[in-house]
Amino acid sequence: MDYDRVRETDPQVADALEAEVERQRDTLEMIASENFASEAVMEAQGSVFTNKYAEGYPGSRYYGGCENMDTVESLAIERAKELWGAEYVNVQPHAGTQANMAVYFAMLEPGDKILSLDLTHGGHLSHGHHMNFAGQLYEVEQYEVDTETGRLDYEAIRDHAEEFDPDIVVSGYSAYPREIQWERIQEAAEAADAYHLADIAHITGLVAAGEHPSPVGIADFVTGSTHKTIRAGRGGIVMADEEYGDDIDSAVIPGMQGGPLMHNIAGKAVGFEEALQPEFEEYAAQTVENAKALGETLQDEGFGLVSEGTDTHLVLVDLRESHEDVTGKDAEKALEEVGIVLNANTVPGETRSPFVTSGIRAGTPALTSRGFDADDCRYVGELIARVINNYEDEDVKAEVAEEVQNLCEANPLYE
Secondary structure (H helix, E strand, O other), X not given: OOOHHHHHHOHHHHHHHHHHHHHHHOOEEOOOOOOOOOHHHHHHHOOHHHHOOOOEEOOEEOOOOOHHHHHHHHHHHHHHHHHHOOOEEEOOOOOXXXXXXXXXXXXXXXXXXXXXXXXXXXXXXXXXXXXXXXXXXXXXXXXXXXXXXXXXXXXXXHHHHHHHOOOEEXXXXXXXXXXXXXXXXXXXXXXXXXXXXXXXXXXXXXXHOOOOOOOEOOXXXXXXXXXXXXXXXXXXXXXXXXXXXXXXXXXXXXXXXXXXXXXXXXXXXXXXXXXXXXXXXXXXXXXXXXXXXXXXXXXXXXXXXXXXXXXXXXXXXXXXXXXXXXXXXXXXXXXXXXXXXXXXXXXXXXXXXXXXXXXXXXXXXXXXXXXXXXXXXXXXXXXXXXXXXXXXXXXXHHHHHHHXXXXXXXXXXXX
């Protein structure tokens, strides 16, 4: 991968691009929301489509010269429908947050009520955090996971919905390692005569491959990111029954966006085509198997996991019992020094600042894309434990850093 033409124009940017390629090749990427797109997806995203405005939708654009845009966006839509079994799809949102915004703008009025999971318990900013537009435009109350089990309490969610009487109930989470029972959330929404928005940003690929139950056909709206476990072009997606299509389309444009990022939509189309191949199901199954192996190893090493395990692509480690003096930020920093990149994360019942945290979140999508199997992920779990157990020992960290390099060389990225 070279950036010769960039270097001729802008050496500083070329330096940063080349340094980032090197960083990704030489580290273990374990941030659960990150993955490695194929070179085909990146080629599409860096294509001449970046030059073209295409406001509107296929067959109904505000500008001329959009016939090729229509072809690619239509392909992205049809492939998404096949992947997730949706009646209606909009592939124009710039990110998962914008996909959620489209649903809110289409179905809610300012001041309407949202019921969603608290951020410190695994929710997402765009579900109604007070610093986010959703928390500023709408009245929000939030439910929590059971702090003893780390799992959703569906009866409590239903009781909360009946008491709060929300206009929309949000499910789908950014740091919840267990399988979600969409029907139970739907029951809570129906008890309050509310809409149900299922945000599958993290598990789009797992749902597409049948590794996690799908909310499509259960929830009124399903949103997601297209660059996490699905490995397509970076952006967002909205799925719904056809009856809501016109409202969602209008909320996206002219409601909240102008011209769609057609180069990103091209990347989505290519990534969706890749996900329709049989090998993708193998990838998704391996991602989950790897996460289970990672989590079991960390437990064997004495670490506590929120909910005591995982059904998905991530594990959430609670450091308080095993390492009460080590914060999530301490662990994140020490691990990054040896080439293991993950993130500090709040845990249920969190007492520290979200900038410090008592936990870490580790995911396996990117490792799996590099070819890691369950044995590799067990080894990675052992390395994580060695670092956290000795997070101020430079000799131990130097030894682990060498082992990380060996793993990276054995599983090369973008050969």
